[in-house]
Amino acid sequence: MKMGWWSEWRRKAGNEPGEDQDESWDVFTDVRKAQMEWERAHLMFDEAVGQDQIDYAIFILQAAERKYQIHLKHAKRVGLKRNQL
Numbered sequence: 001m002k003m004g005w006w007s008e009w010r011r012k013a014g015n016e017p018g019e020d021q022d023e024s025w026d027v028f029t030d031v032r033k034a035q036m037e038w039e040r041a042h043l044m045f046d047e048a049v050g051q052d053q054i055d056y057a058i059f060i061l062q063a064a065e066r067k068y069q070i071h072l073k074h075a076k077r078v079g080l081k082r083n084q085l
Helices: 005-012 020-045 051-077
Strands: none
Touching: 005 051
């Protein structure tokens, strides 16, 4: 079975994947996905032409910002630091 870099690093470090590590990894990936979605929403807004596209881009951008904020708050609750994101 092929391992990802995270699993390989944990194996070499002698850290067995525990529930806390799994939750931290899930939170980390959720934050990164939300950040990428937020960045794509910014690009969509920058490229919007016409009032309908602009309105839609604003709606998507606001939703992406809120989602990103929610995931950042969750990361803070589970103890992830800024440098870990």
